[in-house]
Amino acid sequence: MSDLNPKPTKPDYQILPATQSDCAAIAQVEALSNFHASNTSPRCNPAQVIFPPPDDVSSRTKDLSDKTQNDPSMKMWKVVVTDQADGQEKIVSLAIWHFYPEPKAVDEWKDIEWPANAQGEACNAFIRGMAALRKKHMSGKTFGHLQVLATLPEYRGFGMGSALVKIGLDEGMKMGLKVFWLEASADGYPLYQKFGFEVVEPYSFDLTKYGGDGPVQVRVMQKVVDASA
Template identity: 60%
Template sequence: MGDSKRRSLDFKILPATEADCATIASIEAISNCEASKTKPENNISRVIFGPSNDTSLRAKDLLDKLQNDKSMQMWKVVISDDNGEDKIIALSIWHYYLEPKVIEDWKDIEWPPTAHAEGCNAYIRSATAMRKKHMSGKIFGHLQVLATLPQYRGYGIGSTLMKRGLEEGTKNGLTDFWLEASNDGHDLYEKFGFRDVEPNLIDLEKYGGEGIAAVRTMRRVPN
């Protein structure tokens, strides 16, 4: 169970299954589009990835990785709904590289019509290049996604997911961890020992948004 100083909510963390992929893809998109510390016109998810109503390709991608990528661990946070059924409200996706990980350059892919394909590929290409620059050839853990539905923020769910993910990595002998932080997650990650490496700057005006969006790369290493 988890709680916070401000509010409490009974929830539990479980390994996600193949049956959860569609729901998890939807929650990820909603959480990213409804960022609380970023204006909509400067929100990468809103501007280049588009609306959160069609996540079928992402769900397919998650299913494929869950079936075939042994490095990936996906957790779901569930509460009981009014009918006593489990309801997923948050998630985290980690990759644990227990052997030296060679990071390859991003290869452009197709995107749904609602997304800005050029912008999506440019963003992921630059994020991959930065991760390659700092982490390729290393043994490390990578937090790829941490997302909570907006109405369930403030209950300590993010902290609980971070603890679980780091504990899993530590249990497997990892001491080096990497992530890309949004404005919403940055303070949380700092509390868990992550420090800024360098920002990944995206000019959203090229894709119909406003200003420069900065996604900060962060790393947690032993003291």
Template identity: 30%
Template sequence: MTFEILPLEPADIPECFAAAQKAFVEFSRLIFKPDHLSTESAELLIKSRIQGFNNRNLQSRNFKAVDCETGTIIAAARWRVYPEDELLIKSVDEIVEAKLQPRVPELREDVARAFYTMLNQGKREIAGIEKDKDGRTVKLMRRVELESLFTHPSYQRRGAARALLQRCIQEADLLGLVVYLEATQDGKPLYENCGFEAIRTHTFEAEKFGGEGAHQYTIHDMVS
């Protein structure tokens, strides 16, 4: 199978959403109550993602890997470029609240809120470069932040995710920026094989918030 890397378009969002649901099964079970979202909830989330895509600024990058024979989207990635130090305008609570939108009936709100709070606090601790007089992080370092990377389960281990990741790394190299990302246990081997170093591992105990199991997420970076 051969594939090509192309820019992701708004019209691709429904197909990407379906592929991501299959790729992120463990995450979906963590955040949502049943294994599968209702049609109504899926449509609402897709609509929200399309709106978010259309509202993204010039710092955002969205790419897809497409099967050259079938035209199927087999993988996708999203990253954001911060060419200057990022001044934090919103609190962790405000950022997390935005992540919970739109609320669907299947959402485990307590679990999702605690999970996203953990990740955002971790980012501020690792990437923070300036604090205010109260000790709160107010500025994050210049970086390229990989926000999402997935491969459809039927097409894994064929090089698509690595090719997308390399595109992200190349942009960071050209700009002289650090690549920052958060990895699941499944994604960790790919990142480490591509030269990323684990800085910190978070263990999220979902049972404390009404969820199930313990889940590990590792913060990585690569200095260009």
């Protein structure tokens, strides 16, 4: 029997800096990527259990838009392809990095108000735990932080994620940074290992009391660049 869903051929794509005008599309790709995680069952996926559904990204769009104006540490890159159906360019992958070339005092997470279609208490608790580990290990240091790496499911496997990790590492090293930090999902973990990130401390968040199945595992990871390399 022939394959009814053959893997598409590798598309031509460009990696470009993202701007405030891209925030809605970036929020959409981020939400869809998280919702359709490849290596996490739906009931153990925070994006499906506690966070807003991918059809409502208004809150995240506003958050990103505000940060493009007010957070000089943030840099976003987008991967753009041309849609074969309509000839329009679209964003299919992205990275959000933060760079701290001066020692950064990492703050504790301050709870925010979430949309009604999210479990706000759980969302804040989940992020608060990861922020606490970042504060524990990175506060007072200079470092780069890969906050988000996301790719639409149908565009995975074409090297876009690798390219976005590399561009952020290169940018940070140009600033003189030697330490890089991230929080890895099950999907991202193998990729980050290839780039030399190592687990600093595991993080587990129990989804059962929020309607999920068991704990979700996140690996907080660090890469230290060999200055002699």
